[in-house]
Structure formats: structure tokens, C-alpha cells
Amino acid sequence: MTYxxxxxxxxxxxxxxxxxxxxxxxxxxxxxxKAFDGQAGQIEISDWFS
Known part of the structure; x- marks a missing residue:
């Protein structure tokens, strides 16, 4: 899996x-x-910094 x-x-x-x-x-x-023929799923992540 590639990110x-x-x-x-x-x-x-x-x-x-x-x-x-x-x-x-x-x-x-x-x-x-890759297990699903190269289909991509999008995931959103939020970070915060002081």
C-alpha cells in the first residue's frame, strides 16, 4: 500500500x-x-500546532 x-x-x-x-x-x-486494481480511497487528517 502506498500513501x-x-x-x-x-x-x-x-x-x-x-x-x-x-x-x-x-x-x-x-x-x-493494489488489491483492488489500483483503486484509491481518500482520507482526511487534521493536525494542529502550537
């Missing part, structure tokens, strides 16, 4: 109410499944 990650979208917000902004980054992971 490719691509940054899709970013935003800033105060997620923990401490007065400092965190960066929220949304990733799209493209997953190629």
Missing part, C-alpha cells in the same frame, strides 16, 4: 483558550490499494 500526503487547507484559532493561536492543517492522504 501520499498533501496539505489541503490551513487556518488559525485559539483551540485551548490560552490566548495564543494554533495552526490547524488539514491533510489529504491518497491511498492506493
Amino acid at each position: 501520499t500526503y498533501r496539505a489541503n487547507n490551513a487556518n488559525v484559532a485559539d483551540l485551548d483558550s490560552n490566548g495564543e493561536y494554533e495552526v490547524i492543517l488539514k491533510w489529504n492522504r491518497q491511498e492506493v490499494i
